[in-house]
Every structure is written in C-alpha cells, then in structure tokens.
Amino acid sequence: MNDRIPQLAGELATEISKELKSDIRKLGKKTFNLGGVHPEANKFAHSAEVVTFPLPDQAVVYMTQHLGAPATPIVQKGDKVKVGQLIGEAQTFMCANIHSPISGTVNRIDMIADISGYKKPAIVIDREGDEWDESIDTTPDIIREIKLNKEEIIARMKDRGIVGLGGACFPTHIKYMLKPEQKCEYLIVNAAECEPYISTDNRVILERTEQCLIGIEIALIASGAEKAIIGIEDNKPRAIAALVEMCKKFTNIEVQPLRIKYPQGAEKQLIKAITGRSVPNGALPISVGCIVNNITTMYVLYQAVQKNKPIIQAYTTVSGKSLPAEQCKIFRLRIGTPIRDVLNAVGIPEDTGKIISGGPMMGKAIANLDGHIAKGMGSLLFMNEKESRRGEVHPCLRCGKCVSACPMGLQPFMLHAYAERGRFEDCENFGIMNCIECGSCSFSCPSNRPLVDFLRVGKAKTGAMIRARNAK
Amino acid sequence: MATTTILYAALTIGLIGMIAAVILYFVSKVFHVEEDPRIDEVQACLPGANCGGCGFAGCRAMAEAMVKTMDLNIAYCPGGDYGKIGEILGIKAEARDPQVCVVRCNGTCENAPAKVNYDSAITCAFANSLYAGESACPFGCLGCGDCVNACQFDAIHINPETHLPEVNEDLCVGCKACAKACPRGVLEIRDKGRNNRRVFVACNNKEKGAVARKNCKAACIGCGKCAKTCPFEAITVTDNLAYIDPAKCKACRKCVAECPTGAIHAVNFPEKKAPVAAEAPAETTQPAENA
Numbered sequence: 001m002n003d004r005i006p007q008l009a010g011e012l013a014t015e016i017s018k019e020l021k022s023d024i025r026k027l028g029k030k031t032f033n034l035g036g037v038h039p040e041a042n043k044f045a046h047s048a049e050v051v052t053f054p055l056p057d058q059a060v061v062y063m064t065q066h067l068g069a070p071a072t073p074i075v076q077k078g079d080k081v082k083v084g085q086l087i088g089e090a091q092t093f094m095c096a097n098i099h100s101p102i103s104g105t106v107n108r109i110d111m112i113a114d115i116s117g118y119k120k121p122a123i124v125i126d127r128e129g130d131e132w133d134e135s136i137d138t139t140p141d142i143i144r145e146i147k148l149n150k151e152e153i154i155a156r157m158k159d160r161g162i163v164g165l166g167g168a169c170f171p172t173h174i175k176y177m178l179k180p181e182q183k184c185e186y187l188i189v190n191a192a193e194c195e196p197y198i199s200t201d202n203r204v205i206l207e208r209t210e211q212c213l214i215g216i217e218i219a220l221i222a223s224g225a226e227k228a229i230i231g232i233e234d235n236k237p238r239a240i241a242a243l244v245e246m247c248k249k250f251t252n253i254e255v256q257p258l259r260i261k262y263p264q265g266a267e268k269q270l271i272k273a274i275t276g277r278s279v280p281n282g283a284l285p286i287s288v289g290c291i292v293n294n295i296t297t298m299y300v301l302y303q304a305v306q307k308n309k310p311i312i313q314a315y316t317t318v319s320g321k322s323l324p325a326e327q328c329k330i331f332r333l334r335i336g337t338p339i340r341d342v343l344n345a346v347g348i349p350e351d352t353g354k355i356i357s358g359g360p361m362m363g364k365a366i367a368n369l370d371g372h373i374a375k376g377m378g379s380l381l382f383m384n385e386k387e388s389r390r391g392e393v394h395p396c397l398r399c400g401k402c403v404s405a406c407p408m409g410l411q412p413f414m415l416h417a418y419a420e421r422g423r424f425e426d427c428e429n430f431g432i433m434n435c436i437e438c439g440s441c442s443f444s445c446p447s448n449r450p451l452v453d454f455l456r457v458g459k460a461k462t463g464a465m466i467r468a469r470n471a472k
Numbered sequence: 473m474a475t476t477t478i479l480y481a482a483l484t485i486g487l488i489g490m491i492a493a494v495i496l497y498f499v500s501k502v503f504h505v506e507e508d509p510r511i512d513e514v515q516a517c518l519p520g521a522n523c524g525g526c527g528f529a530g531c532r533a534m535a536e537a538m539v540k541t542m543d544l545n546i547a548y549c550p551g552g553d554y555g556k557i558g559e560i561l562g563i564k565a566e567a568r569d570p571q572v573c574v575v576r577c578n579g580t581c582e583n584a585p586a587k588v589n590y591d592s593a594i595t596c597a598f599a600n601s602l603y604a605g606e607s608a609c610p611f612g613c614l615g616c617g618d619c620v621n622a623c624q625f626d627a628i629h630i631n632p633e634t635h636l637p638e639v640n641e642d643l644c645v646g647c648k649a650c651a652k653a654c655p656r657g658v659l660e661i662r663d664k665g666r667n668n669r670r671v672f673v674a675c676n677n678k679e680k681g682a683v684a685r686k687n688c689k690a691a692c693i694g695c696g697k698c699a700k701t702c703p704f705e706a707i708t709v710t711d712n713l714a715y716i717d718p719a720k721c722k723a724c725r726k727c728v729a730e731c732p733t734g735a736i737h738a739v740n741f742p743e744k745k746a747p748v749a750a751e752a753p754a755e756t757t758q759p760a761e762n763a
Contacts, residue, residue: 117604119679367588367603390591420595453593460601 016241023244024257029234031259032272035407037440039262039361041235044328045199045319050207052332053345055127059102059336060112061087063121065375066161066169068094073123079106084133084310087123090158096171097161098123099310101334103131115339115357115371116364122372125336137307142210146218146305153222153305160304161311161375166190166265166294167358169376172301175291176222185289187225188274189216189298191232191239192258192265195359197319198379203330204296204315205232205239209246215298216253218305223291228253230295231274233260262361263438267292269407281434296378311335314373318342320382322351337373339366342380353388356381361439391448402441402451408434412441412451419458424465427458433466435459511539513560519551521624525647551625551645569663571646573628573639577613577658578674578735580634584609584688590616600655609687611677613637613658622653641668663718667740671716671723673698674737678711685733692735698727 016024063070071088081087081100088098104127111119132138148156157173164170178184193201205212216228232240234257243255256274258264268279270292277288285292293301296315303309312335319328327346343355356363357377365388366380402412410431418426432455441451514535522530526547528537537546542561544554550571558565584607590599596618604610615635619628627643628650630636637650637659651659658676673692677684681693694712706720707727716727716736728736 113604113608116602117608118610364602365588368608388591450593453598454595456601457593457595457598461597 029259032269036261042196056337060372061336066096066163071098082133084136101312102127104128115366117368143306165296184223184225187228188292189230191295194262194265200315211302215302317379322349322382322384351384353385394447401444405440405444416454419454424462427462517553517556523624523647576676578690579612583690618653619650622649671738675735701730
C-alpha cells in the first residue's frame with residue numbers, strides 16, 4: 001500500500017497558481033444533505049496518462065450496449081466494414097445505434113456471452129488494417145465553432161449512438177427530447193466520479209479539457225438551458241484547476257467543487273448538491289429543470305458533433321488493490337476488444353479474488369472473463385482475495401446505520417426483510433422504487449447483510465408487479 | 473368482612489357474565505350468517521397448506537368457489553381428494569392423473585463444474601439477474617433454493633453434494649409453487665405416470681449442442697436421436713432441446729439408452745428388468761405387484 005502514496009501525493013501537490021487557487025476557493029464546496037457514506041477513495045490511476053490499447057484482431061460488438069432494446073444488425077456475414085460504419089440500427093425508441101469499432105470483414109452474427117455469461121446478439125468482425133469511414137474527421141484539430149442547431153444536434157446524438165458513459169448507458173438523445181411544457185434551466189455536468197478507484201473522468205478532463213467544454217456548449221444548445229454547471233468532487237484538484245482555467249474562455253459554464261461523499265455522482269444527489277432542488281419521487285430530473293450528463297459523454301458528444309465520430313472507444317480505468325501500482329492505468333480501448341487481451345496486458349496477479357466491471361460500490365463482478373469491452377465500461381477493478389470475500393452474515397441489529405446512510409431516505413433493513421419474504425406490496429409502500437441501488441446500506445451494515453442485493457431483487461419484482469397492475 | 477367482599481365481587485362478575493351471555497345469545501341469533509356447511513366439508517378434503525397453487529387465496533377460498541359454482545374444474549388442487557368432494561357436492565368427479573415435480577437439470581458439480589464462485593444474496597431470483605450461473609449454463613439450476621423456500625410441503629431440498637434440488641415424491645403434491653418460484657423454469661410439473669414411472673429430459677438448455685456440452689457433460693444437445701427412436705412420437709426437439717410429452721410417452725425407455733449424453737432420466741423402474749422393458753414397452757409398464 002505504501003508504494004502508492006507518493007503517486008497520490010504527487011497528484012494533490014501540483015503547481016496550481018495562487019490566483020487560480022483563490023478563484024477555486026471562492027467557488028465554495030457543496031454536497032447533498034441526506035445520507036451518504038465515505039468509502040476509501042483509492043484513486044490509484046489518478047496521475048496515469050491515458051494509454052491507447054492495441055487494436056484487437058477480432059472485435060465482438062454486442063447489440064445491447066445501452067439501456068433498452070437491442071439494436072438490429074444491418075450487415076451480413078462477409079461484408080466489409082470500416083471504422084465508424086453503422087452496423088447496428090436502433091429501430092425502437094429506447095435504443096441506440098452501434099458502429100463498427102474496427103475495419104475488416106464481418107465474420108459472423110451470433111449469440112455471444114457477455115461479462116455476465118448470458119449470450120447476447122453480437123457482430124464478430126475480423127480486423128484488416130485500420131481504415132476509417134470517410135465522413136469522420138480524424139485530424140487532431142480542435143473545432144470550436146458549432147454549426148449545427150438544436151434539432152440537428154439531437155439527430156446527430158441519435159445517429160452517432162451517443163449513450164451516457166457514467167455507467168448506465170442511457171441513450172443520450174432521449175434526455176434532450178423535451179416535451180413542449182418542459183424547460184431545461186440547468187445543464188448539470190457530472191464529473192463527481194464518486195466511485196472509488198475510477199479515474200476515467202479525471203483523466204479525460206485533464207487531457208481533453210477544451211473538447212469537454214465545447215461538448216458542454218453543444219449540449220447547452222441542444223437542451224436550451226441558460227447555464228451549465230460542472231459538479232466535481234474536490235479530490236481532483238488538478239481537474240478542477242484545469243476546468244476553472246478553461247471556463248474563462250467560455251460563457252455560461254461554471255464549475256462547482258463538491259465535498260467528497262458517495263453517492264454524489266447519482267443524478268438526484270448531484271442536483272440536490274448543486275442546485276438545492278429535490279427531484280420528486282418517481283420523476284425525472286427535467287421535472288426540476290435539469291438535465292444531467294457525464295463529462296465523458298460531453299467529450300464523445302464533441303467528437304460526434306464536430307468530428308462526426310461515433311462511440312467506438314471506451315475509456316477504461318484498470319486498477320485495484322491486487323494490481324501493482326505501475327499497472328494501474330487508463331486505457332483507450334476499441335469497443336469489442338476481448339477482456340482477456342486487457343487482462344493479459346496487465347497480467348492477473350495471483351492475489352486477485354475477483355474482477356469487477358464498474359465501481360466497487362455499484363459495479364458487477366465479471367462472471368465470464370471471455371466477454372468483451374462495451375460502451376460505458378468505465379473500469380476493470382482487480383479486488384484482492386481478502387476484499388472480495390463477503391464477511392459472515394449476522395442477524396440485523398436494528399442499529400439504523402443503513403437508514404442514516406441511505407441517500408434516498410429509505411429504510412433498507414425493512415425493505416430487505418420484505419423483499420426476502422416476497423412481500424412486494426409492503427416494499428412498494430416503503431418506497432423501494434426510489435432506491436438507486438448505490439450500495440451505501442450494504443457498505444455501512446455492521447452485520448454484513450446483503451441489503452442492496454435484496455433491494456435489487458425487491459425493486460425488480462415490485463416494478464414487475466406495478467407494471468402488471470397498470471396493464472390491467 | 474372478607475367473605476362479604478368476595479361474595480359481592482363474585483356476584484357482580486357473575487351478573488355481568490349473565491348479562492353478556494344473554495346479549496351475545498341474541499346478537500348471534502340476529503346477526504347469524506347462513507353458511508353452506510359443505511364449504512367446511514370440502515375444505516377438509518383439501519390439503520390445507522394454503523399454497524395458492526390453484527390460483528385462489530387459500531384452501532378455504534377454493535372450497536367456497538367450488539361450492540358456489542358446483543364445478544370441480546374451476547381450479548385444480550393436486551392434493552385434493554376429488555372423489556370425496558364429488559360425493560359431498562353430489563357431482564361425479566373426473567379421474568385426474570396425480571402430478572409431481574421433476575427437476576429438468578442434471579448439472580451436478582461433476583457434470584457441470586463451477587467456473588466462478590457465487591458470493592452474494594442466496595436467492596435464485598437475484599443470482600439469475602446477475603450472471604449465467606457457476607457452471608456458465610444460462611438455463612440450468614442456480615442451486616440457491618428459491619424452490620425450497622416456496623414449497624409448503626417440505627418436499628424439495630437441495631442436495632449438498634450435487635447442488636441440485638431433489639423432490640420427495642411422497643410429499644410433493646404438484647402444486648406448482650416451486651415451478652413459479654424458479655426463475656429459469658427448471659422445475660416441471662409432470663404426470664406421475666403409471667406406478668410412478670416417468671421418463672423425462674433432465675435438461676433445460678436451449679443452446680446449440682456444442683455450446684451446451686461445453687458447460688455441462690449431461691446437457692441435451694438436441695441431436696434428435698431420441699425423437700427418431702421413439703415408437704410413439706412422444707418426443708419433439710425444439711430450440712435444440714428435446715421434450716417428452718407425458719401424455720404420449722409409454723415409458724418404454726428406448727430413448728434413455730439412445731441418448732448420447734445421458735440427459736434422459738427414467739425413474740422408479742426396477743433395475744434388472746431394464747432390457748426386457750425396452751423390448752416390450754406397452755405391457756411392462758404395468759406389472760401387477762407394483763399397482
């Protein structure tokens with residue numbers, strides 16, 4: 001552990017000019033008021049530069065890389081494809097386009113197991129060279145001027161398959177399709193990155209500051225909002241400094257440092273922290289005049305609008321306690337790269353108990369290491385043997401720690417008991433549908449009870465029950 | 473002094489008791505609810521586990537519905553004594569085959585070795601939402617025991633050696649509670665068959681043969697050999713999975729010998745007579761001593 005500390009200290013003690021420091025201090029620090037926990041940050045990859053990962057020989061592109069229905073493959077076996085060519089088309093509302101991440105020949109269209117082990121429709125492409133689609137601007141120039149109008153931007157989002165890269169992979173264009181009576185006042189840009197270990201957003205901000213901010217300007221046009229506020233936790237001082245410095249070149253974009261607290265990156269908590277507004281139960285952020293987007297999404301939005309580049313890459317933090325410090329890296333990977341390739345590149349340490357996709361609080365252990373990288377796969381974390389074992393489960397003490405920790409003001413111990421016994425009506429009455437599955441309850445439980453696990457079961461079953469009732 | 477106090481107290485309490493009794497007597501006369509006595513009798517013929525398998529809230533609700541509609545077919549209770557209910561209601565009860573739960577998975581620890589370890593909430597519903605299973609078979613039993621919790625008759629248990637559920641045929645009434653609880657449809661309620669002898673495919677995997685076989689030695693690979701062998705056309709193969717129709721199956725066991733992976737199970741057959749049984753299917757299914 002000790003060998004990691006200089007690296008972190010180096011990150012924190014960088015030269016930020018005095019004026020900038022006082023500017024940042026003036027912005028103050030905000031946070032949300034209800035619940036929350038403080039897991040160890042462990043941002044080992046904070047100062048690691050983004051490394052471009054070698055192109056895979058074969059890419060497996062899943063048709064479900066987003067929330068909603070799978071895209072429909074529009075290529076056939078034997079077709080030649082170029083980088084960025086549309087290969088999966090969104091044919092329903094809740095869906096996103098999928099583009100080819102590499103150039104080559106379509107090997108087959110098949111059902112292939114993803115990281116959960118379940119088989120999903122996917123297109124397998126054998127790589128030949130790296131030939132990009134002509135419509136994509138591959139030059140490194142930064143284009144500041146935005147030529148498209150609101151409708152064109154939203155159409156471009158849909159066309160280029162932009163999804164939220166914070167983890168949920170919600171198709172972005174749907175967020176911006178507002179009803180006439182809805183008005184967006186604030187565009188909230190989520191750079192909180194409250195999950196431990198993950199440093200993807202931090203590095204994207206540091207290395208692509210201007211592009212991120214142009215992306216925000218584009219989103220401002222698309223949303224019709226007057227102001228954009230970037231919410232960022234104060235364990236990323238260099239990123240804050242870079243953003244504050246760059247914001248001087250832009251109007252209508254502000255930076256709001258946030259006090260460290262998990263789950264600050266959750267939509268409702270972030271809105272509460274920044275604007276002080278509470279999103280009503282069961283409502284979307286737009287009901288309080290906000291749209292929330294991740295900062296990396298803003299970067300890919302910039303690429304989509306200014307360079308016509310679809311999402312074909314994933315920015316993935318590879319970190320964890322079982323990895324040696326020099327192996328904690330951030331990779332720029334092509335979508336469809338086998339996870340095995342990444343694991344071979346860093347080497348799986350002997351002490352590894354499990355590998356998690358996503359953060360340690362909300363992420364999921366990878367059940368099938370033969371899966372492939374998909375959109376929004378923000379991290380691969382190597383948990384050591386000790387961390388990955390759950391402690392022995394003891395009876396509930398009714399200590400109420402989960403109640404204090406819950407950022408949604410729920411009573412997780414009650415919901416756990418109801419969900420375990422299949423009493424889903426009681427679950428509904430106790431507000432299980434408001435659960436954001438952040439895992440603060442399980443994190444704070446002294447009896448190691450699998451609270452969030454049962455809350456997820458309960459939420460899924462209660463949701464099904466409510467849908468069945470409404471369908472009647 | 474003391475005796476009079478006791479006397480007064482006893483008299484007062486006694487008097488209150490008398491008045492209350494009289495009031496209760498008249499109230500029970502005035503508010504008397506006429507209830508069909510047959511409901512109680514019918515309820516006594518039902519198992520009384522209130523499992524909900526019939527679709528009613530409990531056994532009483534089913535008994536009420538039966539008496540009200542005078543129809544025995546509104547719902548089926550596998551544990552109910554239909555002959556007796558028919559006598560009570562004065563209707564002729566149709567004979568129904570008794571049913572039992574069968575486990576359509578043979579992914580034992582040996583056949584389908586675990587590739588990952590599951591360490592989370594022990595409930596199949598959650599495990600199913602997370603991953604494909606320890607053996608990576610996305611159709612097989614997860615072994616967390618949601619069926620065990622659902623069973624009101626203590627008829628199903630997880631065998632710690634195989635990590636698969638085992639059904640106690642004597643206790644199972646075929647109420648379908650376990651089949652409803654199973655997120656993967658591994659459990660099937662089948663006819664018990666003559667002399668409890670059943671032949672079924674102990675696999676639920678709809679993947680292509682090679683893929684299914686990779687994860688589990690005992691998987692049905694959908695080769696169709698059983699369907700070709702079956703003299704009664706009882707076996708159909710859909711989505712790479714064979715299914716034996718219990719209504720057509722004569723339990724000849726030709727398919728059992730033919731199956732290359734041993735996915736077809738035959739239960740409750742006498743062991744040594746196996747080859748004879750395969751020769752003459754129709755007759756050997758009903759030996760007198762086992763009736």
